[in-house]
Amino acid sequence: MSKIYIGGVGLNRVGRHFKKDIVDLAYEVSLEAINEAGIEPDAVIISNSLGNVLQKQNNLAQYISSSIGLRGKTAYHVEAGDGSGGAAIHIAYTLLKAKIASSVLVVGVEKMTDYPSHVTHTALSQLLNYEYEAYYGATLSGIAALIMRYYMKKYEVSRDAVSEWPVLMHYNASKNPYAQIRKTITKENVKESQIIADPLTLFDISPIGDGAAAVLLVGEDYEHQLEEKPEVFLDTVVHHAYELELTLREDLAALPTVRETVDLALKKANLRIQDIDVIELHDSFTITGLLILEEAGLAERGRAAYLLSDGRFRHGDKPEVNLSGGLKARGNPIGATGVYQVAEVAMQLRGAFPGLQSNSPEIGLVINMSGIGSSVSSIVIRKR
Amino acid sequence: MVWKLSPVSVWRHRIPRYRLIGKECKKCGKHHYPPKLACPYCGSRDLKNIELPRSGIIETYTVIYEVGEEFRHKAPVVIGLVKLDDGTRVIAPITDVAEDELEIGLRVEATFRRIRDGDHFGVIGYGLSFRPIRTNVSKTSS
Numbered sequence: 028m029s030k031i032y033i034g035g036v037g038l039n040r041v042g043r044h045f046k047k048d049i050v051d052l053a054y055e056v057s058l059e060a061i062n063e064a065g066i067e068p069d070a071v072i073i074s075n076s077l078g079n080v081l082q083k084q085n086n087l088a089q090y091i092s093s094s095i096g097l098r099g100k101t102a103y104h105v106e107a108g109d110g111s112g113g114a115a116i117h118i119a120y121t122l123l124k125a126k127i128a129s130s131v132l133v134v135g136v137e138k139m140t141d142y143p144s145h146v147t148h149t150a151l152s153q154l155l156n157y158e159y160e161a162y163y164g165a166t167l168s169g170i171a172a173l174i175m176r177y178y179m180k181k182y183e184v185s186r187d188a189v190s191e192w193p194v195l196m197h198y199n200a201s202k203n204p205y206a207q208i209r210k211t212i213t214k215e216n217v218k219e220s221q222i223i224a225d226p227l228t229l230f231d232i233s234p235i236g237d238g239a240a241a242v243l244l245v246g247e248d249y250e251h252q253l254e255e256k257p258e259v260f261l262d263t264v265v266h267h268a269y270e271l272e273l274t275l276r277e278d279l280a281a282l283p284t285v286r287e288t289v290d291l292a293l294k295k296a297n298l299r300i301q302d303i304d305v306i307e308l309h310d311s312f313t314i315t316g317l318l319i320l321e322e323a324g325l326a327e328r329g330r331a332a333y334l335l336s337d338g339r340f341r342h343g344d345k346p347e348v349n350l351s352g353g354l355k356a357r358g359n360p361i362g363a364t365g366v367y368q369v370a371e372v373a374m375q376l377r378g379a380f381p382g383l384q385s386n387s388p389e390i391g392l393v394i395n396m397s398g399i400g401s402s403v404s405s406i407v408i409r410k411r
Numbered sequence: 412m413v414w415k416l417s418p419v420s421v422w423r424h425r426i427p428r429y430r431l432i433g434k435e436c437k438k439c440g441k442h443h444y445p446p447k448l449a450c451p452y453c454g455s456r457d458l459k460n461i462e463l464p465r466s467g468i469i470e471t472y473t474v475i476y477e478v479g480e481e482f483r484h485k486a487p488v489v490i491g492l493v494k495l496d497d498g499t500r501v502i503a504p505i506t507d508v509a510e511d512e513l514e515i516g517l518r519v520e521a522t523f524r525r526i527r528d529g530d531h532f533g534v535i536g537y538g539l540s541f542r543p544i545r546t547n548v549s550k551t552s553s
């Protein structure tokens with residue numbers, strides 16, 4: 028089987044980039060990835076979710092690719108909410124496996140700070156079922172709050188216990204130069220911060236920020252074109268779609284979609300979860316971070332928070348989880364998030380992550396999700 | 412950026428939304444809401460409409476302070492996940508309730524309410540909210 032290598036990566040610090048528009052953000056990271064790899068891509072996948080609402084711009088793949096000097100290439104735009112990045116990686120992987128393209132640039136970009144936050148929240152609620160959830164005033168945070176309250180009651184998990192998650196994410200992000208929020212917090216801060224959707228506070232949700240990340244993927248047959256041989260390859264990419272509605276879940280305190288895709292990705296890669304060294308997972312909310320740990324087989328149901336308080340999953344453990352600071356503190360620029368995760372794991376495996384660096388990791392896993400599990404990409408990344 | 416309610420879309424959804432019409436799967440027997448064209452549990456496309464029970468319990472709830480633009484004048488918005496008496500779940504606003512009355516397990520019933528105000532097309536969005544079932548009127552009014 029031919030291997031798909033990560034030839035170059037580019038990242039912006041997530042934040043409020045008032046002077047840059049969506050094309051400027053995409054340009055910087057694309058150039059980084061192209062320059063690192065030393066080749067121009069022959070296809071471009073733009074991963075973006077909210078641009079047609081917040082920038083009122085459609086035709087996005089054409090608009091961005093032609094604006095950044097990639098005119099006349101195959102170009103697609105992928106939209107799958109905050110799971111867009113994983114879906115975009117899956118399409119790039121497929122094009123390369125099929126040898127339809129020899130090199131593909133995946134650019135995740137989201138511009139979320141052009142309006143006050145309630146406008147961005149309105150746009151984000153379009154990740155839900157509009158007619159039967161958002162119509163009634165439910166927001167994405169509101170749906171996460173429904174799950175968190177149910178989970179805390181069902182498994183008798185306290186507010187302080189679940190706060191372990193944001194506290195660890197903020198600590199990890201404090202070392203990451205690309206993170207939006209680089210300040211440590213305490214459990215008291217979490218409890219006392221502004222209520223967004225009870226019981227979720229400001230520190231239980233990922234912040235609103237602009238961001239862009241790019242990876243340049245190349246097929247094995249073309250890797251000789253590269254100036255330096257890439258060290259890291261995409262082993263397996265699994266992407267599945269599911270229903271959007273919380274009302275259709277058999278268990279409200281579960282993300283079966285995560286379990287299915289992680290199990291399948293590991294099986295295809297001939298690995299067990301215990302083999303994974305570093306993970307970047309989709310903690311769009313405190314509760315989704317904890318549920319993903321449980322669904323990935325890293326904690327018993329209802330136990331993830333207690334494992335964190337025992338010191339698990341931090342720098343130096345196996346696996347190390349979200350050394351970037353996760354969506355919680357690195358940031359969650361929706362359509363760009365999955366591409367950040369892939370770039371970060373690739374940098375970890377190369378030993379070149381500028382924040383908390385894992386000690387000689389060999390195998391990494393990305394879990395990227397849209398909404399509260401309406402699509403999931405599970406991606407195994409390895410060192411050659 | 413205020414969402415415009417489409418008069419046509421509001422009309423199209425009136426039956427499932429106002430009368431709580433879900434689907435029953437003819438293969439596995441399970442009910443679901445909102446209505447789909449295939450069963451979310453077994454995948455069968457052999458479904459029939461079913462009028463769901465109009466009472467149930469709050470299985471979980473939230474009070475949303477950071478609301479979308481159209482709900483800013485109503486904030487905070489109380490949203491419940493209601494488990495109807497046949498086990499089908501519905502997401503809906505919880506109304507006529509004090510915040511300290513809210514609890515998991517509270518019995519509620521559907522009531523027809525204005526959900527969203529008219530915008531410049533003049534369309535008002537109606538739908539079902541759920542309110543506590545008051546068995547002892549004198550107790551709640553004291």
Ligand SMILES: [Zn+2]
Nearest residue numbers: 436439450453
């Ligand atoms: Zn069925």
